[in-house]
Amino acid sequence: MLQNGKPELLIPASCLDVLKVAVNFGADAVFIGGDVYGLRAKAKNFSREDMAEGIRYAHDHGVKVHVTVNILAHNYDLEGVRKYLEELGELGPDALIIADPGIFQMAGEICPEIERHISTQANNTNWASAQFWYNLGAKRVVTARELSLKEIREMRAHLPEDMEIESFVHGAMCISYSGRCLLSNYFTGRDANKGACTHPCRWKYAVVEESRPGEYLPIEENERGTYIFNSKDLCMIEHIPDLMESGIDSFKIEGRMKTALYVATVARTYRKAIDDYCKDPALYEKNLPWYREQISDCTFRNFTTGFFYGKPSHEDQIYDSNTYITNYTYLGTVHGIDEKGFTVIEQKNKFLVGDRVEIMKPGGDNLEVEVKAIYDAEGNSMESAPHPQQEIHIDLGIQPSPYDILRMKKDN
Known part of the structure; x- marks a missing residue:
């Protein structure tokens, strides 16, 4: 746990205005991306000027800022990444979220005063890999979404106390392992591992038999339809006690492409749930209906607990539609x-x-x-x-x- 025995509530922000909303609605930290080298290229993202103002605003309110530099880099990216890291060293965010070992090493050389956190894109599925990154200077590891709470507790038990664990507790789920997906690049030429994912997992699919081209056969999953890759959204608002006892230091919310309404709704609800539980577990139990009501007021695709309690089943997919519920x-x-x-x-x-x-x-x-x-x-x-x-x-x-x-x- 971090300050005051509470986990950090880490909220996404797509732009400067949303960052300010996140700060005012209860974030302990926000994570953002610049114009380049992050995995949400279609988000509005932050110019250098906006990032500087956002960091100032957050720090003035006692909130930290983490910046994503989590692409899987090619040779032609490295010169630009180096310049970008130099700029970030001048701006002074609190942490960099990194997946690529080369970028991790460069950040340690160029801006060693900024914490380095290991992105979920690095497939952090066991305590030994987390220990590996710790030995190289990482302050925090973001667990793969495919881990159960039992596995996270085992990870916590094997790691040094000052090695922090961050886990996604709410938001969209990726059908591919730790977000490593090739479908977008294959279909559209837009590389998910460089921030340009077109979300083909939400598309409708059919089967074509080799000798009958043009004849499309629907894919049916227990008569639910054809959206076979379309996952429900993760939501752990009803399981704060289990999260608190797992050893997770930072509760992370997915959504760097979402609106200010989404950010405000999720930040406020998790803020109150965490604070209520830390004040009195009975108060948390009493207020569960309010949390459920409020968290359903933002855009979502129904809810699941993901991998936290075991491998997801067909009940965690949405086979008949790819649309959001918006109240x-x-x-x-x-x-x-x-x-x-x-x-x-x-x-x-x-x-x-x-x-x-x-x-x-x-x-x-x-x-x-x-x-x-x-x-x-x-x-x-x-x-x-x-x-x-x-x-x-x-x-x-x-x-x-x-x-x-x-x-x-x-x-x-």
């Missing part, structure tokens, strides 16, 4: 209050004057209010907010705080 629409993050007392946001999805919306607050409250009026940045009245990324000013009757989230139930 709320994300309207925007509160940027501030204007001189008239109206709420300022960058609008993300359409809503109307008269709609009932919710103000989602970090402490756990969800305040339902009516949209009384909408104005554009020039003060012109609007009946609706139809244009994404438009700055709008909203009369909600009350004044929310910066980085509160505005959302609306789908049935509204």
Whole structure:
């Protein structure tokens, strides 16, 4: 365990605004990627300027920043990686998440003051490999998603106390072993191991018999359909006691391509669950219905406990669809209050004057209010907010705080 006997809550951030939301909604640390050399190339990611501001903002609020440099590098990547590591040395994040041994060695030479964490992409499935990385200077290992809690407890028992263990506890699951997938590169030329995965595991497949080209035969799995690679999402919110007793130092949330609403929802729910359990396990048990309700308010593909309690079965797959369940629409993050007392946001999805919306607050409250009026940045009245990324000013009757989230139930 880390500070105060609690595990670290490690939250993803796709961009600067989402980082600030993560910080305000309970993260102990955030993990982010730069424009290059991370495994989420389609995320917005951070420019050098945004990364510098994000690190300053997080540190001012007592939150750490981990930066992904976890591609599996080719020869032509190495010169650029070296320059990037030099830049990161100047920016001063708290840790680098690395999978490639060559990049790991370069980071130790170029910016030795920054902790090096071993990415799940390095296939960390046993304590001996974790010990190997520790002996080379690693501070933390991110376990493979294929490990059970029993295996993680065994790993903890064999490692030095100052070697930290980080594990994913929530988010999308990859059908391939520790995320090492060749399907995307094969079908589209976009390499999953260099951050450009097109998620072919979510596509619909059929079988073609060699002598009957063009005749597609559906793949059926117990009459559930044809999405044979489509995994449910990992969720361990109901199993915090088992996670706490496993020896995991950092509870990691997947989602560097997700919205601020997703980040706020998951961060707030796990923050409260961890704090409640550490205060009194009985309080955690009492609040389980609230955790279940809240965690289902963000986009998800039904839930599974993954490999934590043994090998997943057909019940952990979704065979009839590749769509998300979405109960709320994300309207925007509160940027501030204007001189008239109206709420300022960058609008993300359409809503109307008269709609009932919710103000989602970090402490756990969800305040339902009516949209009384909408104005554009020039003060012109609007009946609706139809244009994404438009700055709008909203009369909600009350004044929310910066980085509160505005959302609306789908049935509204």
